[in-house]
Amino acid sequence: MVKRLWAVLAGLALCCAPAQAQSFGLSEVRVGVAAHDAYNGFLPFTSENYRFNGITDLSFDAIFRSPDLDAFRWIGSPRPRIGATVSMQGLDSIAHAGLLWQVPLGDTFYVEAGFGAAINTGSLGETEMPSRRFGCRIGFYESFGVGANLSPSATMTLTYEHTSNNGYCPYNDGLSNIGLRIGFKF
Template sequence: MAAALFAGALTAPAQAQDFGLEELRAGVFYHSAYGGFLPTGPNWDLTRLEDVKFAALFASPDIAAFEWIGSPRAEIGATLSLAGRENLVHANLNWQIPVFDTPLYLELGFGAAVTDGALTGATRPARNFGCSFNFYEAAGIGAHVSDNVTLTLRYEHMSNLEICQPNDGLSNLGLMIGFKF
């Protein structure tokens, strides 16, 4: 369904803008690339390049509250495992911060995600999430390759922040290409 949405929006940019759609992205991700929340240590595992990710980013609403928090864009997306591992669907706010007067940008996202992964009883390399509903965080660095194309290296993390037990969480790393309208 995400692929059909992606293809349809590319063929009808004017219709996509009617819904406030600003950018569609697709990419490939390493599944469970890091064994924690903040990727600061040696716990990297880049052996499972097996996920595809699709995301749609919408224009920031013209509302004072959104302007007050930095005019984030709404984002919906999905990370799908092609190897039968955990999938996730997320909705979040996405902040894109320009890096001075360059085509580069930093990106931060925060929201919620739902997974079809095991709640308990899974054996490694599968994860035990404790509950299906989780928090979603993302960070990235990207570049405006042209007026209509972006390229973003993105790290995403999903966990329940110890609300449920267990809380293995999931951290993926990947590269996405975006098409802006």
């Protein structure tokens, strides 16, 4: 499964060359690193649940322009997004797709939130730590970020991402990563 994720990432990278980006509706590509399973829970509010065991994951996002449709304007003009977070230590990896809402805070800073679905490479049943017991292969995907526009064509975003099945499967350990992503706008 990890080899498939790498193949998807390589394919996305090839299609995202600047000359091709406009024809795909691509507005931004982000690459970064993340602390794997850095928080035990859904929303990162209590400090005792953090565990930073090192930066072990690579992440990639392709963010597209919001479609010019009334339905998208009605829900706040989110941008479609696909991406992946791949463990470089052979632990759980995810690929995700969904929508990303971004709210500017002046000219430089912004906050964002995303929602969608993710597919994971983790265990569906019993396993030993540090692997997670996802219970099912597909789950929900949520992300939150705080970022800055470094230039007209570059961004930097501190991102929290979480995937779990919300209790719909026998196990629901979930996975929460915290990372930093550099974006390149087209």
